Structures are given as C-alpha cells and as structure tokens.
Amino acid sequence: MRKRSMRAVYFVLEHVHRAVAAVLRGLWWVGDGLQARVRVPLKVCLGMVVLFTVACAAALWGVQALVSWMTESAMLDGVPAHTLGRLAGSGLLHQWSVFGGIVAATCLLGVAVVLVRRQWAWWTAVSVAAVFTCWWLWTGLLTRMIPNLLHRADGELYDTTARMDHWLTLGCIWLAASIVPATVAIGLFCNATRKHYSGRAPSRPGWADRLVHTLRTGGKDPRYSSSVNYAFLLFVLVLLGPVLLRSCGMEDPYGLTKGKGEPVVAVQKVQKKKKVKRKEYVVNPWSPYVFKQPELDDIEIIDQLEEVTADTYAAQTGKSGLGTGGPGKGGWPHGMMDGKIRFIRLEYDGGDWDQDMGQDADYNLLVRFHQLTHFKIADNTESLTIDRLRRFPKDRAPPFVFLTGKGEMNLSSIEIKTLRWYCLEEGGCLFIDNGGGTFHNAVTKSLRQIFPGKSLRTIANDDLIFRAPFVFPNGAPPLWHHAGYRAMGVRHNDRWVVFYHPGDLNDAWKAGHSGSPEFAEPAFRLGINVMYYTFNQYHRIHFE
Numbered sequence: 296m297r298k299r300s301m302r303a304v305y306f307v308l309e310h311v312h313r314a315v316a317a318v319l320r321g322l323w324w325v326g327d328g329l330q331a332r333v334r335v336p337l338k339v340c341l342g343m344v345v346l347f348t349v350a351c352a353a354a355l356w357g358v359q360a361l362v363s364w365m366t367e368s369a370m371l372d373g374v375p376a377h378t379l380g381r382l383a384g385s386g387l388l389h390q391w392s393v394f395g396g397i398v399a400a401t402c403l404l405g406v407a408v409v410l411v412r413r414q415w416a417w418w419t420a421v422s423v424a425a426v427f428t429c430w431w432l433w434t435g436l437l438t439r440m441i442p443n444l445l446h447r448a449d450g451e452l453y454d455t456t457a458r459m460d461h462w463l464t465l466g467c468i469w470l471a472a473s474i475v476p477a478t479v480a481i482g483l484f485c486n487a488t489r490k491h492y493s494g495r496a497p498s499r500p501g502w503a504d505r506l507v508h509t510l511r512t513g514g515k516d517p518r519y520s521s522s523v524n525y526a527f528l529l530f531v532l533v534l535l536g537p538v539l540l541r542s543c544g545m546e547d548p549y550g551l552t553k554g555k556g557e558p559v560v561a562v563q564k565v566q567k568k569k570k571v572k573r574k575e576y577v578v579n580p581w582s583p584y585v586f587k588q589p590e591l592d593d594i595e596i597i598d599q600l601e602e603v604t605a606d607t608y609a610a611q612t613g614k615s616g617l618g619t620g621g622p623g624k625g626g627w628p629h630g631m632m633d634g635k636i637r638f639i640r641l642e643y644d645g646g647d648w649d650q651d652m653g654q655d656a657d658y659n660l661l662v663r664f665h666q667l668t669h670f671k672i673a674d675n676t677e678s679l680t681i682d683r684l685r686r687f688p689k690d691r692a693p694p695f696v697f698l699t700g701k702g703e704m705n706l707s708s709i710e711i712k713t714l715r716w717y718c719l720e721e722g723g724c725l726f727i728d729n730g731g732g733t734f735h736n737a738v739t740k741s742l743r744q745i746f747p748g749k750s751l752r753t754i755a756n757d758d759l760i761f762r763a764p765f766v767f768p769n770g771a772p773p774l775w776h777h778a779g780y781r782a783m784g785v786r787h788n789d790r791w792v793v794f795y796h797p798g799d800l801n802d803a804w805k806a807g808h809s810g811s812p813e814f815a816e817p818a819f820r821l822g823i824n825v826m827y828y829t830f831n832q833y834h835r836i837h838f839e
Contacts (some may be wrong), residue, residue: 342479347402392597438465548691550634646702656805694833697807701732718792722836735778774798
C-alpha cells in the first residue's frame, strides 16, 4: 500500500513537471517571437527607460512612501515613527535618495547614448547599468537595516515580530523588482547586442547567451539544471510560504492595537458619601416609660442607613485602563502595528446565527468603541464557521467571538472540540447573547457539551468584568431579560471563558434599539467592558 502511494505521488509530480515545462516552452516561444520583431537599439533604449523610471520614482517619492507606510503600521507618536523621521530628514534614507537622483540622471544619459551605434555607446550603457546595480544593492541592504534600527530604538513597541514582518515584506518586494536590472544586464551582454555596437560578433558565446540557453533548454545536463531550478523554487516557497498560506486558507491574524498607555474615555468613578455623625441616646432599661415597638416599614433610620452607606457613581472623564499603563495613547505592547479591532460572530447550524448582524447592530458597537477609545476598527463585522477558529496564526486568534440567535444551535463533535480548544487552550472567550425564543435552552445544552463538568453560574456584581472601563454597580443591566436578570458565565483558571447575557444586548445595539433607546448606552458600555476584559486576558495568557 505504501509503495502504491509513493508511485502515485511520483506519477503526479512527473506530470506536473511536464506541464510546467510545456508552459515555459510556450512562454519562450512567445518571447522569441516578440523580440525578433524589435531591433537591438530599441530594446536597449527600453531597458534604460525602465531603469530611469525606477530610479526617478524612488528618488522623488521612495522616502516619503516608505516613511508613510512604516509610520502608519507603527505607532503614530511612538519612537519608531520619530526615528524614521530623523532617517528621512538626514541620514541613510536621504543619502540613498540623492544617490537615486544621480542614478536617474545617468540612466537618462544612457537613453540618449544607446541610440548611437558605436562601441563606446555600449560601454556607456554597461557603466550606467553598473551604477544602477550598486544603487540597487544598497537598496537591498537598507531593507534589512531600517527594521533593525527601529528595533534597536524601541524593542518593546517595535518587537521582533514587527521586524520580521517588515523584513519579509520589503525583502520580497526587492527580490521581485530585481528581475528588472537583471534582465537589462543579460540583454546588454548578449552577443547580438555586442555585435550591433561593435560591428563584429564575439568568437564564442558569452555568459549571458549561455545563461539564456541553459534556462531555455537545460544546458548540457538538463536533469541537473531542472534539479537546481526546483531547489530554488522550493526555497522561494519556504520563504513566501507563510504569506501564501495566510492568503490561501489561513485567516488574517487578529491584532490588538499596538502601543502602551491608557486612552481617555468616559468612565464612572465611585464616590463614597461621608457618613453624618448622629447623636446617640441611651435608654435606661429600668425606666418606667414604655416604648412601643414600631413596624419595620415605619423606621426612618433604615432609610437613612441605606442613604449613608450607598455608593454614588458619578460619570466623568478619566483613564479607562484600555492598555498597559504609562504614557501613550493606549494599546498592548504585543499588538500588531496596523491592528484593528474586529467583531467576529460564529456561524452554526439550526438557528439564525446572523440575527441583526452587520451595520445594524454589531458594527454600531464597534463604532461606539472607536468613539470612546479612538482605536482603529475594522471596516465591517465578520462571521466565521466554528472550524476556522483553528486557522488563525499562533497567538493571533480573536480574544472573543460572538454568538446569538433565538432558535436551536446544533454543534457537531468537531465543532464542540474546537470551541473547547479555543476557550481552554487558546485563551478565547465566547460572548453569548440571548436573542429570545428557545435560544437559552440551546445555549445551556451546548455549553454542557463543550465544558463537561462545568456549569453556568451567576457573575457577581463586583466582578472585574463589571468594573472596567465602565462601572456597573448592580452587575449587567437586565434589558429584556429573556431568560433571567443576571449575566452568567463559565469560569476556567480564574478567568471567564464564557460571558452569557440573557437579555438581548444585540437588540439594544441595533438601530432604533427596539423602541427602548434608554437601553442603548448601558448595552454599548457593557459590550465594551466584555471586549476589554477578553483583550487583557488573551494578552496576559500569550505574552505575559
């Protein structure tokens, strides 16, 4: 059986190899036909124009584009952006830009010279290509140096993950663009080009002709050449594999906003009322006076006691805690440079998982989150099947996913295992909202399957989830209380892996707020509290 499997694999690889070879032969045939119709001076002139365009664009806009891209993907007010600004103003990038302008000028000179059919014109074109190559190699060196400089400037804000991402992105762009100067160099050193400018053909094929012949036919040892080509292809696939997988089957990483500090939002501060000292009266038990025992409802001291000991919650502007503390606009040190807060709900069979989804409800919460914190948010809400929770990169899964509906919820055994893994091992949290109907029974049944031995329990009013960034002294607002008045959850390792609200938060988020606008702001703030709690818990599990 094993031998048959291997033979089948070899059979498939053989036919793939033949198909690729046929495609390459067709491309070579098309290329030969096109170049046969174009004269040598026009080819060389076109090459010089391409080099001039690349160098001129880089000299004029390269620095600004690089600084803008890396600043937007880094912190706007952080050290990396400041360091990039200094580099752009006076440093390596400025020198590189000036050299690029000189290269563009030499390329423009080459465009005019190559139209002259003289030996010195060919040498001038070769010199121009050599100058461009030196500048291009310097460009490749900068793609590695700049991320290193940023990492050394502030290794916390610009960590090794960000450095590797920029290395990979800039390196791949540079390698792909290197095809342009390489093609121009090969064309200059071909015998046909040298014959056109010198008037006589070289006695034997040069390195450029041998390279083209090897690429086209495989050279003296086609099998060896084919092996080398495939080895190089495998190297490229290993280098670009993560990027290709991310775009073909893998989910985009969920990135919290990168940074540090605490953004300013409207929060609530607990103010204690000062107790008023009252006079005390001592009654002699042997006094002849008779004291009638009053009814409890008539005792004013009880009302006074409640008033004295009650906490007063006053809304004010202050620090929300949405970050790690210290100076800055807020964020998490191990977040992503261009991270946006996303709202993802899960799809399931048997019910209306998409109840009020999108711009009508979920996105309203994201917009309110942005208004209060100024963090970047996604352009729209998303939905995923449960099995795709395993498709996120390591340490970049969503800290929470949203579940709602008003009907049944049928989960397969694989989906149950995936949700258990997501909550207990990956550090995620199920944010569940009861949309009415029979959804409460579906939730309790599913949670018993996902977390055997654990049950829903009431979340206390003084729990952390109700204290930051907004304070809810009486716990979660009940709203429509389809299945009770209190929020519940499932706890594991001192954190909530399930937050379940029985009162239809989703209805309060949507436009119109189901006719109860007074429910909107408490519902938005509770949603932000849950998001904040899950963000901090996920960051603590994976990065602290």
